[in-house]
Amino acid sequence: MEAKPKLYYFQGRGKMExxxxxxxxxxxxxxEEFLETREQFEKLKNDGRLLFGQVPLVEMDGMLLTQTRAILNYLAAKHNLYGKDLKERLRIDMYIDGIQDLMMMIIGAPFKAPQEKEExxxxxxxxxxxxxxxxxExxxxxxxxxxxxxxxLSWADIQLLEVILMTEEVCAPVLYDFPLLQAFKTRISNIPTIKKFLQPGSQRKPPPDSHYVEVVRTVLRI
Known part of the structure; x- marks a missing residue:
């Protein structure tokens, strides 16, 4: 039986989500193995498991996968979520890059000072x-x-739903003027595997709180 992928990251969203x-x-x-101490992180580095000294780290298929985009590319291709040809893959990549720009703003916000965070x-x-x-739209x-x-279904659909839900946590009515995105959200959310992930008790992580921010700062010394 094939071993389950093992994810090494903090007990929160970040780049692993x-x-x-x-x-x-x-x-x-x-x-999942959650990083809670600097010592855990140093051990991963000293054991040569982090290619560039960074997490996320995913252990699967007999490999140690690092660098978020590379991991996502591999998973999307492995599970037929990356289009049927180069032209479709190009469109997926363009859409993902746009989504990532917005997503990284949301991921980084909790680490800013209060005034800057609100801005x-x-x-x-x-x-x-x-x-x-x-x-x-x-x-x-x-x-x-x-x-x-x-x-x-492609990787782009999955990541767009993810960023829609993240943005709605910041501003609940953000999709008010986008009826096609509202319908898209409902449609993709009801795909059985995704619907399961959105249920309470899944491995989906909640929005970052002050404890998560403090753990990340401590472990990474930032």
């Missing part, structure tokens, strides 16, 4: 409404299909 989403959407069960959240909502969500309208690329 999109990896959790992709595994869950593909129906892959995984185990960042306001900027996130503005950019979501004026730069990112209008693009995906148009893509869905022009494409006329249930998914962003081709007519099957």
């Amino acid at each position: 999109s990896i959790r989403w992709l595994l869950a959407a593909a129906g892959v069960e995984f185990e 960042t959240y306001a900027l996130i909502v503005t950019k979501a409404k004026t730069r990112y969500f209008p693009v995906f 148009k893509i869905l309208k022009d494409h006329g299909e249930a998914f962003l690329v081709g007519n099957q």
Whole structure:
């Protein structure tokens, strides 16, 4: 029996959360080891398990996978979530890069000083409404299909749903002016593997709190 992937990261979202989403959407069960001390992190580095001295780290298929984008690329290709040809893969990559720009703003916000944090959240909502969500609303309208690329679930769909839900945590009515994205959210959320991941008790992590921020700062010394 093939061993379950093992994820090494903090007990929170960060850069690992999109990896959790992709595994869950593909129906892959995984185990996690949470980093809580600097000593755990140093041991991973000293054992040569972190290629560039960074997490996330995923142990699977007899390999140690590092660098978030490389891990996501591998998982998407392995589980048929990366398009049927190079042109579809290019579109997925373009959409992912846009999604990532917004997502990284949200991921970084909790680590800012209170005043700057509030300004960042306001900027996130503005950019979501004026730069990112209008693009995906148009893509869905022009494409006329249930998914962003081709007519099957891809990594881009999964990550767009993830960032929509993250943005709604900042501003609940953010999709008010985007009816196609509202329908997309409902549609993708009801895919059985994703619906399961969205249920209480899954390995999906909650929004970052002050404890998570403190643990990350302590372990990484930032």
